[in-house]
Amino acid sequence: MNPLIYLDNNATTRVAPEVKEAMLPFFDELWGNPSSMHNFGGQVMRYVEEAREKIAALINADPSEIVFTSCGTESNNAAIYGVAEILGDGAKIITSRVEHPAVLGPCRHFRQHGYDVVELPVDGVGQLDLAALREALYGGPSLVSLMWANNETGTIFPISEIAEIVKSVGGVLHTDAVQAVGKLPIDVQKIPVDLLSLSGHKLYAPKGIGVLYVRRGTRLQTFLIGGHQENGRRGGTENVPYIVGLGKAAELAMAGIAEEEHRVAALRDKLEAGLLATCPDSRVNGDRRNRLPNTLNISFEYIEGEAILYHMSDLGICAASGSACSSGSLEPSHVIRAMGVPFTAVHGSIRFSLSRYTTDADIDYVLKHLPAIIAKLRAMSPFVN
Amino acid sequence: MWDYTDKVMDHFRNPRNVGRIENPDGVATVGSLACGDALTFMFKLGSDQRITEAKFQTFGCASAIASSSALTEMVVGMSVEEAAQITNKQIAEYLGGLPDQKMHCSVMGREALEAAIYNYRTGEEQPVNLDEHIVCTCFGVSENEIWRVTRENNLSTVEEVTNFCKAGGGCGMCKGDIKKIVDSVVAERTAEQATKPEPTRKLTNLQKIKMIEEIIENEIRPVLKRDHGDIDLVDINGDIVTIAFRGMCAGCQASGATRQGFIEAKLREYVAPSITVVEEGK
Numbered sequence: 001m002n003p004l005i006y007l008d009n010n011a012t013t014r015v016a017p018e019v020k021e022a023m024l025p026f027f028d029e030l031w032g033n034p035s036s037m038h039n040f041g042g043q044v045m046r047y048v049e050e051a052r053e054k055i056a057a058l059i060n061a062d063p064s065e066i067v068f069t070s071c072g073t074e075s076n077n078a079a080i081y082g083v084a085e086i087l088g089d090g091a092k093i094i095t096s097r098v099e100h101p102a103v104l105g106p107c108r109h110f111r112q113h114g115y116d117v118v119e120l121p122v123d124g125v126g127q128l129d130l131a132a133l134r135e136a137l138y139g140g141p142s143l144v145s146l147m148w149a150n151n152e153t154g155t156i157f158p159i160s161e162i163a164e165i166v167k168s169v170g171g172v173l174h175t176d177a178v179q180a181v182g183k184l185p186i187d188v189q190k191i192p193v194d195l196l197s198l199s200g201h202k203l204y205a206p207k208g209i210g211v212l213y214v215r216r217g218t219r220l221q222t223f224l225i226g227g228h229q230e231n232g233r234r235g236g237t238e239n240v241p242y243i244v245g246l247g248k249a250a251e252l253a254m255a256g257i258a259e260e261e262h263r264v265a266a267l268r269d270k271l272e273a274g275l276l277a278t279c280p281d282s283r284v285n286g287d288r289r290n291r292l293p294n295t296l297n298i299s300f301e302y303i304e305g306e307a308i309l310y311h312m313s314d315l316g317i318c319a320a321s322g323s324a325c326s327s328g329s330l331e332p333s334h335v336i337r338a339m340g341v342p343f344t345a346v347h348g349s350i351r352f353s354l355s356r357y358t359t360d361a362d363i364d365y366v367l368k369h370l371p372a373i374i375a376k377l378r379a380m381s382p383f384v385n
Numbered sequence: 386m387w388d389y390t391d392k393v394m395d396h397f398r399n400p401r402n403v404g405r406i407e408n409p410d411g412v413a414t415v416g417s418l419a420c421g422d423a424l425t426f427m428f429k430l431g432s433d434q435r436i437t438e439a440k441f442q443t444f445g446c447a448s449a450i451a452s453s454s455a456l457t458e459m460v461v462g463m464s465v466e467e468a469a470q471i472t473n474k475q476i477a478e479y480l481g482g483l484p485d486q487k488m489h490c491s492v493m494g495r496e497a498l499e500a501a502i503y504n505y506r507t508g509e510e511q512p513v514n515l516d517e518h519i520v521c522t523c524f525g526v527s528e529n530e531i532w533r534v535t536r537e538n539n540l541s542t543v544e545e546v547t548n549f550c551k552a553g554g555g556c557g558m559c560k561g562d563i564k565k566i567v568d569s570v571v572a573e574r575t576a577e578q579a580t581k582p583e584p585t586r587k588l589t590n591l592q593k594i595k596m597i598e599e600i601i602e603n604e605i606r607p608v609l610k611r612d613h614g615d616i617d618l619v620d621i622n623g624d625i626v627t628i629a630f631r632g633m634c635a636g637c638q639a640s641g642a643t644r645q646g647f648i649e650a651k652l653r654e655y656v657a658p659s660i661t662v663v664e665e666g667k
Contacts, residue, residue, distance in 0.1 A: 304421065310397065330547070
């Protein structure tokens with residue numbers, strides 16, 4: 001029986017045992033509706049608000065600026081639809097070529113409805129061209145949606161400079177921070193983003209819960225019309241157990257960010273150095289100076305990612321690939337293509353994303369087995385000999 | 386994860402016949418690094434003119450590797466003529482089936498086999514026909530290839546064509562062109578079924594189309610090519626054959642005369658006296 005070496009945490013994380021523990025009472029005992037006018041239900045509201053405070057604390061926001069959603073995709077959709085509808089058609093929406101589909105999809109939807117949608121290019125390490133951003137912002141009210149950190153490569157955008165540029169011309173700034181929250185310190189007092197998306201299952205809470213941070217004073221259309229919940233911004237009875245779980249996860253994340261930046265980053269660096277040393281013709285994709293501490297995206301030239309993933313999976317190693325075949329489309333990842341990764345390497349990209357549960361032994365196991373997989377596939381490749 | 390059969394996974398994990406053969410009788414490489422999969426296939430014949438050995442090298446996903454491995458097992462013991470009959474469908478069936486979106490892996494196998502047989506017969510690499518009409522520029526898929534996979538695999542939607550030969554899977558600009566081809570093939574099929582019960586000597590549409598293609602390929606194209614020209618068969622609707630001139634023929638003053646005096650005459654002679662040839666867009 002193989003061990004489980006889970007290095008696909010940018011896809012989803014396991015639920016922290018503490019989080020699960022915190023949620024359980026809200027299934028068995030405290031299962032009332034927080035809006036009810038009886039104590040059995042009403043007493044639950046306190047726990048929802050406590051969770052809200054913990055999440056606010058994680059990003060240094062006010063609890064009233066936290067709106068619970070069902071996932072990161074909903075948060076991104078709510079932000080883009082909510083602002084675009086208010087700006088009206090003809091308005092400009094600025095985003096980048098390397099955004100998650102949950103941002104690119106809604107932006108492209110508005111392109112079909114008369115909005116001027118600009119997708120900013122990135123350079124070879126996936127960094128944004130700030131001059132292009134300044135140019136795109138010229139004239140007219142704009143919504144800017146740029147990610148804090150990239151899910152595939154871990155490249156961190158210069159969000160502080162982006163915010164300064166966007167706010168100096170009065171634009172509205174949304175950031176998809178799904179991959180950044182819990183891995184990097186985030187302070188919305190210091191970095192004046194207007195809207196910020198986060199997702200529970202990327203930070204050890206379960207799937208099915210997310211948050212949209214809405215800075216006070218930001219004009220945003222209601223995104224789920226119904227009851228008065230979430231200050232009328234999003235109707236629907238609160239998903240109490242998951243909200244409580246996310247609160248607990250935020251508390252753990254606050255305590256754990258330092259560990260993420262040191263221990264996890266050190267393991268990632270060990271994996272990177274080990275693979276580069278043992279696998280010839282490999283290259284790192286992404287900005288190694290500005291990168292999430294847990295993410296390594298590495299291309300093995302002349303071989304294909306899905307084949308690597310399946311061989312790793314046979315050994316219990318879980319990772320992801322930007323290759324065409326593993327995505328179900330025929331084109332490799334839009335992020336890898338936008339970066340202009342050479343054609344010898346686009347189909348052989350593998351993403352390893354570590355977590356607080358990753359151990360030194362996990363990394364040793366990958367370093368022990370992966371070079372043989374790469375060598376086996378290379379020996380089979382018509383381009384190698 | 387893909388729903389691969391046990392046989393696909395077995396051929397992926399334990400590929401048969403990986404490597405190269407010294408002095409193969411036929412060898413070819415299809416696909417490319419940029420497209421995401423490529424296959425070098427080679428075979429050797431024994432004294433009885435049957436394939437005694439086949440080997441492959443593949444760059445690609447699990448099902449590309451499995452399809453290549455399966456192909457090498459399938460051809461051993463066959464004569465070249467028998468091997469030439471292998472279809473992509475048979476490769477997929479040999480593996481217990483492939484996911485829809487992975488059918489192009491079996492097509493790659495069939496293409497490599499064909500190219501290697503061409504190499505065996507001519508001693509040369511199968512030429513890339515630069516004048517051939519490329520429908521999907523993202524993946525370099527020609528009109529002929531799309532006609533062929535659509536017919537051979539009984540396809541009826543653009544999505545299926547994409548699954549089988551990748552055409553339309555990139556920018557998607559060519560989907561309209563693919564749809565026209567698919568619709569024609571579907572119409573062909575319907576017409577063929579309608580005419581099937583009649584035990585008549587009259588040509589079915591499908592037979593007629595095949596004959597027209599063959600005459601163009603073997604009688605007409607080589608002549609035009611001598612003058613650096615070329616021709617595309619655009620459409621066949623009843624007795625009306627629509628063509629387009631390529632290369633030097635396109636815009637040539639004498640192309641009207643060529644169409645009537647040469648192409649139409651040939652088709653009337655070999656296929657049916659009722660045929661009329663028209664030029665696309667004229």
